[in-house]
Amino acid sequence: xxxxxxxxxxxxxxxxxxxxxxxxxxxxxxxxxxxxxxxxxxxxxxxxxxxxxxxxxxxxxxxxxxxxxxxxxxxxxxxxxxxxxxxxxxxxxxxxxxxxxxxxxxxxxxxxxxxxxxxxxxxxxxxxxxxxxxxxxxxxxxxxxxxxxxxxxxxxxxxxxxxxxxxxxxxxxxxxxxxxxxxxxxxxxxxxxxxxxxxxxxxxxxxxxxxxxxxxxxxxxxxxxxxxxxxxxxxxxxxxxxxxxxxx
Amino acid sequence: xxxxxxxxxxxxxxxxxxxxxxxxxxxxxxxxxxxxxxxxxxxxxxxxxxxxxxxxxxxxxxxxxxxxxxxxxxxxxxxxxxxxxxxxxxxxxxxxxxxxxxxxxxxxxxxxxxxxxxxxxxxxxxxxxxxxxxxxxxxxxxxxxxxxxxxxxxxxxxxxxxxxxxxxxxxxxxxxxxxxxxxxxxxxxxxxxxxxxxxxxxxxxxxxxxxxxxxxxxxxxxxxxxxxxxxxxxxxxxxxxxxxxxxxxxxxxxxxxxxxxxxxxxxxxxxxxxxxxxxxxxxxxxxxxxxxxxxxxxxxxxxxxxxxxxxxxxxxx
Numbered sequence: 001x002x003x004x005x006x007x008x009x010x011x012x013x014x015x016x017x018x019x020x021x022x023x024x025x026x027x028x029x030x031x032x033x034x035x036x037x038x039x040x041x042x043x044x045x046x047x048x049x050x051x052x053x054x055x056x057x058x059x060x061x062x063x064x065x066x067x068x069x070x071x072x073x074x075x076x077x078x079x080x081x082x083x084x085x086x087x088x089x090x091x092x093x094x095x096x097x098x099x100x101x102x103x104x105x106x107x108x109x110x111x112x113x114x115x116x117x118x119x120x121x122x123x124x125x126x127x128x129x130x131x132x133x134x135x136x137x138x139x140x141x142x143x144x145x146x147x148x149x150x151x152x153x154x155x156x157x158x159x160x161x162x163x164x165x166x167x168x169x170x171x172x173x174x175x176x177x178x179x180x181x182x183x184x185x186x187x188x189x190x191x192x193x194x195x196x197x198x199x200x201x202x203x204x205x206x207x208x209x210x211x212x213x214x215x216x217x218x219x220x221x222x223x224x225x226x227x228x229x230x231x232x233x234x235x236x237x238x239x240x241x242x243x244x245x246x247x248x
Numbered sequence: 249x250x251x252x253x254x255x256x257x258x259x260x261x262x263x264x265x266x267x268x269x270x271x272x273x274x275x276x277x278x279x280x281x282x283x284x285x286x287x288x289x290x291x292x293x294x295x296x297x298x299x300x301x302x303x304x305x306x307x308x309x310x311x312x313x314x315x316x317x318x319x320x321x322x323x324x325x326x327x328x329x330x331x332x333x334x335x336x337x338x339x340x341x342x343x344x345x346x347x348x349x350x351x352x353x354x355x356x357x358x359x360x361x362x363x364x365x366x367x368x369x370x371x372x373x374x375x376x377x378x379x380x381x382x383x384x385x386x387x388x389x390x391x392x393x394x395x396x397x398x399x400x401x402x403x404x405x406x407x408x409x410x411x412x413x414x415x416x417x418x419x420x421x422x423x424x425x426x427x428x429x430x431x432x433x434x435x436x437x438x439x440x441x442x443x444x445x446x447x448x449x450x451x452x453x454x455x456x457x458x459x460x461x462x463x464x465x466x467x468x469x470x471x472x473x474x475x476x477x478x479x480x481x482x483x484x485x486x487x488x489x490x491x492x493x494x495x496x497x498x499x500x501x502x503x504x505x506x507x508x509x510x511x512x513x514x515x516x517x518x519x520x521x522x523x524x525x526x527x528x529x530x531x532x533x534x535x536x537x538x539x540x541x542x543x544x545x546x547x548x549x550x551x552x553x554x555x556x557x558x559x560x561x562x563x564x565x
Contacts, residue, residue, distance in 0.1 A: 011379075013493050013494070013512070013513045014512055014513070017379045017382040017383050019383070037493075037494045038494070091357075092348075092358070093351065093352070093357070093358070096348075096352075118379075118380055118493055118494070119378065119379055120378050120379075120385075121360070121361055121377070121378055121379070121380060122360055123344050123360055124344075124347070124348040124351065124358060124360065125348075126348070127316075127344075127345065127346075127347070127348025127349055127352075128348045128349075128351065128352050130348075130349070131348060131349045131351075131352035131353065132352060136425045136426060137316065137317070137349075137425060137426075138426065139316070139341075139344065139345040140341055140345070142487070152429070153426075155345075156341065156487075156488060157341050157342070157431075157433065158340055158341045158342070158439045158440075158441040158442065159433050159434055159435075159437060159439035159441075160431065160432045160433030160434060160488075161431075161432045161433075161488075162428060162430070162431045162432075162433075163428070163429045163430040163431075163432075164426040164427060164428050164429060165426065165427045165429055166425060166426040166427065173345075175494075176487055176490065176494055176495065177487040177488075180481075181481050182481070210390070211351075211355075211356070211357030211358070211389065211390060211391035212357040212358075212359055212387050212388060212389045212390060212391070213387065213388050213390060214385045214386065214387045214388075215373070215386055215387070215388060216385070216386045217378075217383055217384065217385050217386075218375075218383065218384040218385075218386070219382075219383055219384075220381070220382070220383070220384070220519070223537070223538065224540075226526070226536050226537070226539045226540065226541065226542045227540065227541050227542070228541075228542050228543070228544065229541060229542070229543050230543075231543050231544065231545030231546070231549065231550050234543070234550060234553045234554045234557050235557055237525070237541060237543060237554070238554075238557055238558060238561050240541055241502065241523070241525070241541070242561070245502070245522075245523045245540065245541075247444075247445070247501045247502040247522065247523045248445070248469065248502065248558075248561075
């Protein structure tokens with residue numbers, strides 16, 4: 001089985017989000033980048049298929065040279081090879097189309113992408129890849145088993161879970177639950193050393209035009225002070241929620 | 249040129265999000281000077297969409313379970329039938345699942361998490377939340393066909409009564425891509441996605457055995473229950489209740505956090521909730537900086553009192 005895991009290079013979850021150049025650019029100053037958490041849950045599941053079934057796992061990113069440290073981390077975790085498509089990631093459909101080109105050439109059975117990136121929160125790349133490949137597709141995937149070319153996947157739905165069976169090739173939108181937080185691997189020294197020798201191929205982009213473009217950014221308005229209510233006077237809180245906030 | 253909304257149903261009943269996307273669609277249709285249509289699946293009372301400005305509802309009857317590919321093909325056919333150039337969908341798990349397929353099928357520009365009516369038609373620019381609610385972007389949809397995913401509870405319901413013509417629509421649908429083997433869904437519980445009120449517990453509750461307090465308070469308010477990341481990581485509560493940056497987003501009218509300190513990732517995830525209340529014994533907890541109302545006190549004393557007083561308040565009507 002050949003697996004491709006799509007890796008987004010995103011600011012760490014604790015990052016302060018700021019913008020520069022008249023709010024037209026994300027301020028990368030002091031920001032640590034990580035593998036998008038949803039992608040990391042997917043990568044960890046892919047490692048399980050590698051260890052158990054001898055699957056070959058490639059990772060891919062659409063982005064500039066600055067994302068290579070994140071791809072190297074994925075190699076250190078255990079991926080076999082990395083591909084970087086050398087263009088700025090502008091928009092989901094552009095990213096999906098660039099990745100679909102690699103999939104068409106690579107013959108992958110399973111494509112894993114996080115259900116959304118924690119920076120732009122678009123949540124559409126896995127579905128768009130599935131549409132472009134006309135492959136099976138399960139989003140919000142919290143469980144996946146594959147045997148004899150057939151997949152059983154669990155999808156988190158609003159208020160519960162749905163178990164589906166389907167054929168390969170399959171695209172999943174990965175999220176927490178696909179593996180546990182405690183299953184995530186921190187690369188060890190041997191992994192980091194080996195990652196340096198693994199192939200990281202840079203491919204030219206196929207010049208897809210984006211269907212949407214972001215021009216400016218804005219930060220939420222600062223919040224007012226909290227109104228404190230005495231712990232002995234919960235009636236006051238009920239009164240405020242009813243009369244002032246009008247939410248109960 | 250017209251506007252189409254995908255109005256979702258649950259067991260044949262239109263969901264609240266169906267009325268919200270209709271309200272949003274009406275605002276766009278008015279800006280464009282065109283009419284508003286809706287597509288529904290198995291809706292029993294599609295005419296209710298008229299209250300929010302829908303002039304025509306096309307209802308597709310299927311016996312099959314929800315399937316992203318099947319539903320996407322129905323929405324595409326409806327868009328074709330009414331010549332829609334703008335499609336409006338919700339942020340439900342199902343809408344997010346199927347809409348990327350519609351977008352690729354129609355070569356449409358799709359933007360999710362949109363929080364307000366378009367800022368203009370030419371260029372067609374929308375405001376959306378990004379960085380898990382830590383920022384907004386102003387994004388132009390440059391493609392000729394546009395799909396807007398409206399953030400839950402961001403636009404609200406706006407009544408504009410219109411006569412709604414309901415018709416049966418029977419396009420050729422795609423074959424299902426997956427076979428549904430089993431659905432485990434609690435039908436008696438409010439989901440975090442649809443809840444007006446969410447009650448959330450953190451590590452301050454000391455253990456899963458104390459969750460009856462959270463559940464009692466939620467039941468009293470008709471609310472959904474949620475939890476912080478450490479609580480789900482420790483297995484006190486299921487992952488599906490974890491709200492925050494790597495969990496679920498919450499966009500309720502009221503969010504009550506009990507014993508949740510307020511890590512930056514948690515606050516980001518709940519930031520689109522309208523009113524936030526925190527109950528915590530540590531006055532230095534970061535949540536107090538993000539909340540509208542707060543009580544500094546022991547949850548084990550405050551929450552039972554709050555439940556009792558709320559029951560009395562509800563009994564008065």
